[in-house]
Amino acid sequence: MAATVHRRRRKHPVPVARILVLGFFLILMFGPLYWVAITSIKPSDDFLAVPPVWFPAHPTLMHYTAAMFSYRGLQALTNSLIISTAATILSALLGTPMAYSLARFNTGGQHLAFWVLSQRFLPPIAVVLPIFLIYRRIGLNDTHIGLIVAYTVFTLPVTVWMMFAYFRQMPKSLEEAALVDGCSRWGALWKVAVPLAAPGIVAAAVFAFIACWTEFFFALILTSRNAFTLPTVFRSFLGFQGAQFGESAALSIVSLLPSIALGVLAQRHLVRGLTLGAVRG
Amino acid sequence: MADVKIRRLHKRFGTVSAVRGIDLEIKDGEFAVLVGPSGCGKSTLLRTIAGLEDVSNGEIEIGGEVVNDIRPCDRDVAMVFQDYALYPHMTAGANIAFGLKARKMPKAEIEARVKRAAMMLSITQLLDRYPRQLSGGQRQRVAIGRAIVRNPQLFLFDEPLSNLDAQLRDGMRGEIKRLHQEISTTMIYVTHDQIEAMTLADRIVLMRDGAIEQQGAPLDLFERPATRFVAGFLGSPQMSFLRGKLVRDGAGDRIRLDGDGSALPLPRERKLDGTSDGMAVLLGLRPEHVTRAQGSPREGFVRTEAMIELIQPTGSRSYATFRLGGEPVVAELQAHDVSRPGEKIAIDINLRRASLFDARSERAI
Numbered sequence: 001m002a003a004t005v006h007r008r009r010r011k012h013p014v015p016v017a018r019i020l021v022l023g024f025f026l027i028l029m030f031g032p033l034y035w036v037a038i039t040s041i042k043p044s045d046d047f048l049a050v051p052p053v054w055f056p057a058h059p060t061l062m063h064y065t066a067a068m069f070s071y072r073g074l075q076a077l078t079n080s081l082i083i084s085t086a087a088t089i090l091s092a093l094l095g096t097p098m099a100y101s102l103a104r105f106n107t108g109g110q111h112l113a114f115w116v117l118s119q120r121f122l123p124p125i126a127v128v129l130p131i132f133l134i135y136r137r138i139g140l141n142d143t144h145i146g147l148i149v150a151y152t153v154f155t156l157p158v159t160v161w162m163m164f165a166y167f168r169q170m171p172k173s174l175e176e177a178a179l180v181d182g183c184s185r186w187g188a189l190w191k192v193a194v195p196l197a198a199p200g201i202v203a204a205a206v207f208a209f210i211a212c213w214t215e216f217f218f219a220l221i222l223t224s225r226n227a228f229t230l231p232t233v234f235r236s237f238l239g240f241q242g243a244q245f246g247e248s249a250a251l252s253i254v255s256l257l258p259s260i261a262l263g264v265l266a267q268r269h270l271v272r273g274l275t276l277g278a279v280r281g
Numbered sequence: 282m283a284d285v286k287i288r289r290l291h292k293r294f295g296t297v298s299a300v301r302g303i304d305l306e307i308k309d310g311e312f313a314v315l316v317g318p319s320g321c322g323k324s325t326l327l328r329t330i331a332g333l334e335d336v337s338n339g340e341i342e343i344g345g346e347v348v349n350d351i352r353p354c355d356r357d358v359a360m361v362f363q364d365y366a367l368y369p370h371m372t373a374g375a376n377i378a379f380g381l382k383a384r385k386m387p388k389a390e391i392e393a394r395v396k397r398a399a400m401m402l403s404i405t406q407l408l409d410r411y412p413r414q415l416s417g418g419q420r421q422r423v424a425i426g427r428a429i430v431r432n433p434q435l436f437l438f439d440e441p442l443s444n445l446d447a448q449l450r451d452g453m454r455g456e457i458k459r460l461h462q463e464i465s466t467t468m469i470y471v472t473h474d475q476i477e478a479m480t481l482a483d484r485i486v487l488m489r490d491g492a493i494e495q496q497g498a499p500l501d502l503f504e505r506p507a508t509r510f511v512a513g514f515l516g517s518p519q520m521s522f523l524r525g526k527l528v529r530d531g532a533g534d535r536i537r538l539d540g541d542g543s544a545l546p547l548p549r550e551r552k553l554d555g556t557s558d559g560m561a562v563l564l565g566l567r568p569e570h571v572t573r574a575q576g577s578p579r580e581g582f583v584r585t586e587a588m589i590e591l592i593q594p595t596g597s598r599s600y601a602t603f604r605l606g607g608e609p610v611v612a613e614l615q616a617h618d619v620s621r622p623g624e625k626i627a628i629d630i631n632l633r634r635a636s637l638f639d640a641r642s643e644r645a646i
Contacts, residue, residue, distance in 0.1 A: 173366035176333050179353040180360045180437075181427070182383035187354075191383075195370045 040064065040249035047245045063246030064254070071244075073233055073251050080229040081258065083144055084212035087151035091159045091208045092201055094152070099163030100189055104172070113164055119157045128221050135222060142226045150218050155208035162207065166200030167193065202269035206262055213259060230255045283344030283357075283434035283467055284309045285330065290339035292325050292491075299325040301491040302339070307469060307484070312461050314470045316478035317488035318514070323471045324439055326488070330469065331360050331437050344434050354383070359428035360437040363444060365420045367412040373423045374399075374408035380431045398430040401460075418449045425457070429464065438470040442477065454480060475515050479503065487511055504634070509643040512565045512636050518593075518600055520565045521610040524640065529558040536564055536637075540607025548581035548633050556639075556646055563643070565636035568600055571612035573620075574627035581633035588625045603628065 039047065041059040067073040098116075101107045108115070131150060132141070140146030170193065178188035194201070216231040223232065233251060237244040285307040292300035300322045307313045315323040328334045330341055332353035341348050348356050359380070367376050374395055381391045399405040402422045412420055421441060428436055438457070442450045458481055461468055472478055478485050479499045486496040495507040506512035512520045525536040528544065534553055535546040545564070547553070556562075578584040587603035592614075594600075599614045612628055620626055637646045 171364060171366065173362045173364055174368060176331075176353075177360065177362060177366035177368075177427075178379070178383075179333065180331055180356075180358060181380035181431070182354045184352065184354060187383065191379075192368055196368075 036249045036252050039245055040253050042246065044246060063250040066244075067233075067247040067251040067254070071233055071236055071247055071251070072228075073230070073247075073254065076228055076230045076233045077254060079144065079223075079227055080213060080231075080255075083147045083151060083227070083229060084209050086144070086148045087155060087212045088205050088209040090148065090152040091155040092205045095156055095159035095204065096163055096194065096197070096201055097189070098156075099160045100167050100193060102160070102164050103167035104175070113161070117157050117161045120154075124154075124217050128218060131218075132221050142223045142228075144227050146222055147219065147227055147229070150222060151212045151215065154215075154218070155211050158211070159204045159208050162204040163197065163200055166197050166204075170196055199269045202266050206266050209262060210259055213255070282309050282465075284311075285435065285467065285469065286340075286342040287326075287330075288340045288342070290326070290329065290341065291337045292322070292329055292334060293337045299491055300329065303491075303493055305486060305493065305496070307467060310465045310467055312458075312468045312470065312481060312483045313486055314472060314478040314482035314484070315486045315488060316472055316475060316514075317494070319473055321488040322491035323473075323488050325491075327360075327437050327439055327469060327471045330435075331358055332356050356435075357433050358435040358437055359431050359433040360439065361421075361424050361428050361441045363440040365412070365424045365444075367420055367423055367427075369412050372409050372411055373404065373415065373419075373426075376412070376423055377408075377426045377430050380427060384431075394430050394432075395426075398426045401429070401463075402426050402456075417445050418453065421445065421453060425460070429460070432466075434466065436466055436468040438468065440472055441470075443472070443474070450477075457481065476517065479515065485515075487514060505645070506565075506636055507645050509563060509565065509638045512638070512645075516567055518568055518611045520567050520636070521571075521605075521608070522638075523564040523566065523606050523608050523610065525562055525564055525606065527553070527556055527558065527560045527562050529553070529556065536562060538564075538606030540605070543585070543606060545583050545630065545632060547637075551632070551637075553637075553646060561640035562646065563638040563640050565638060566610055566630065567634075568611045568613040570631040570635050571603075571610055572629055572631070573612070573614055573618065574629045578629060582629045582631055584627060584629050586625055586627050589620055589622050592620065592622055 038053075038055060040063055041061065042053060042056045043058055043060055046053040046056050068077075102113045102116070135141040135146050140149070174192050174196065175188040178192045179185070183191060214231060215229070219229040219232045220235070223229065230251065234248060237248040237251075285305075287303055287305040290300055290303045290305075291298065303326060315326060317323050325334060329336055330343070332348065332351065336349050343356060343358070367373075368379065371379065377395045377398060378391050381394060386394075395408070396405070399408055402425060404419065404422050404426060407415060407419055407423070412423070415423065421444075424441070441457075442453050445453060454477060457470075461481075470477075470481060478487075482499050484496060485499050485502050487494045487502060489510055495502055495511045502511055503515050506515065509522065513522070523536075524539040525545075526539070528535045528537050533546055533549075534551065535544045537544050574584050585605070587605060587610075589601045590604060590609070591602040592599055593602075594616065596616065598616050599618055601612045601614050601618075601620065603610050603612060614620065638644060639646055
């Protein structure tokens with residue numbers, strides 16, 4: 001026993017090396033984040049100071065006020081929240097039964113499931129102009145609904161694919177038991193399959209939300225004065241007379257918050273949803 | 282309570298025929314066991330009765346009603362699955378109550394029924410636990426509870442014990458049999474385990490390649506197998522088969538073994554309809570048909586000497602393997618028999634109970 005412990009201990013790298021490696025990665029990951037956070041509360045004079053200012057002597061929230069009100073960050077935040085949330089809910093609502101149908105009834109034969117995913121292979125530039133022209137014709141340009149529809153369509157393939165994998169690894173007999181026990185197909189789906197797939201649905205929804213939240217290209221082309229989202233606002237921080245470092249950093253921090261909140265809220269589900277196969281009781 | 286009638290049932294998956302023209306009648310209150318090797322179509326047949334698979338051709342009638350186009354939930358059957366299929370997100374109690382809730386039964390009635398079923402299966406103290414907190418045997422009890430609480434007209438069991446260890450399986454087998462005696466609802470039970478089939482069934486339906494090979498009372502199938510397949514499938518250790526020729530020359534019917542040419546005279550009462558002199562046959566001997574010689578040989582027995590190749594003690598008895606006519610034959614010895622491999626002993630072969638098959642068609646003579 002003592003010999004095993006001894007040998008095992010020797011196998012590990014020296015703690016100092018471990019701390020160094022971990023420290024390096026921590027700096028790599030949190031360094032830029034820290035810099036953005038600190039820049040957002042620095043007075044403008046400190047931005048390009050040499051030596052760099054690691055923590056401002058007089059922190060200020062002026063960049064936040066400017067970003068939210070002068071640059072219409074608040075409206076963009078509201079738009080982003082409405083559009084991303086709606087598209088995520090729609091994507092999950094439509095994607096779940098679609099994935100269930102593909103997984104359980106082999107709908108569309110062997111190829112439909114892959115065809116659904118293959119929609120993601122299409123470069124966005126190939127579809128954005130036709131969509132723009134269609135939207136202009138039917139009056140969906142620069143509207144919430146227009147962007148919600150576009151985002152739902154573009155997040156569906158990944159949602160369906162994640163849920164498809166999830167449903168496929170769920171034992172069929174659970175739903176069959178429900179069918180024999182007195183449920184219709186829909187009953188078996190909502191009472192048994194969906195509750196069991198909840199971790200997968202949450203994981204897929206978080207992915208969809210983040211994809212919508214960070215999407216720039218479609219928002220840039222399909223919106224202008226009304227339905228513009230957070231990522232498009234960053235564009236206005238780069239001007240001919242220089243960059244608005246403070247406002248840009250402040251808005252970055254604001255735009256991070258919903259993702260972080262969502263991540264924390266869904267963490268338990270996320271881990272289970274991403275490690276498919278954890279449902280069997 | 283209901284009888285089940287199946288007429289010319291076919292089930293195809295694409296080009297593969299899983300069930301091929303089955304006709305079967307199961308009487309009200311009967312315990313029927315569908316048994317056969319894996320892939321013989323027994324589970325598919327059960328699933329078509331449950332409504333989980335569509336019927337390709339033919340008719341299924343439960344309690345006088347053709348159910349081909351009736352959804353599983355409206356057939357009033359309950360099913361116990363091999364992997365228990367307990368809903369992992371519900372407690373044992375909620376699992377048992379699920380079917381009653383789905384049928385919108387009053388709450389008080391549900392509670393009373395769950396309580397009664399739990400008491401019957403001694404799982405009252407487990408009702409608040411989730412399936413993951415239960416052992417295999419406990420899960421199976423909950424699964425059975427979920428079936429009986431509904432008081433259906435027909436129970437279907439799909440290899441319910443095959444995930445349990447041997448000891449637990451014996452116990453649960455007894456409980457299922459006791460359950461049937463108590464509630465005497467029609468039960469159809471699928472298994473590949475012939476011991477389960479023999480011990481549980483009022484009637485065994487032995488299947489092979491999607492068709493019924495033979496059906497009847499367990500002892501009928503055991504004692505009078507219609508084919509070599511049935512004879513080989515039922516019984517453990519398996520029946521031994523010896524190749525030989527039938528000799529019918531007026532000097533008494535006998536079998537001349539192909540291996541060493543020795544002749545085994547058949548008892549006079551043995552009917553040999555449809556046979557001819559020189560016909561190739563298979564003699565089927567179960568271990569209990571071959572025993573250690575005692576006293577003088579009785580009528581219908583043949584005494585011979587053979588060398589023990591192998592001894593397998595089971596505790597209650599020992600099985601010895603000999604070679605007869607060049608082929609291995611298993612004999613049953615007393616548990617305290619002290620014979621050793623390599624020893625030559627006298628054995629009696631009971632040709633009254635032995636089975637005889639046409640070697641070509643493999644059907645019983």
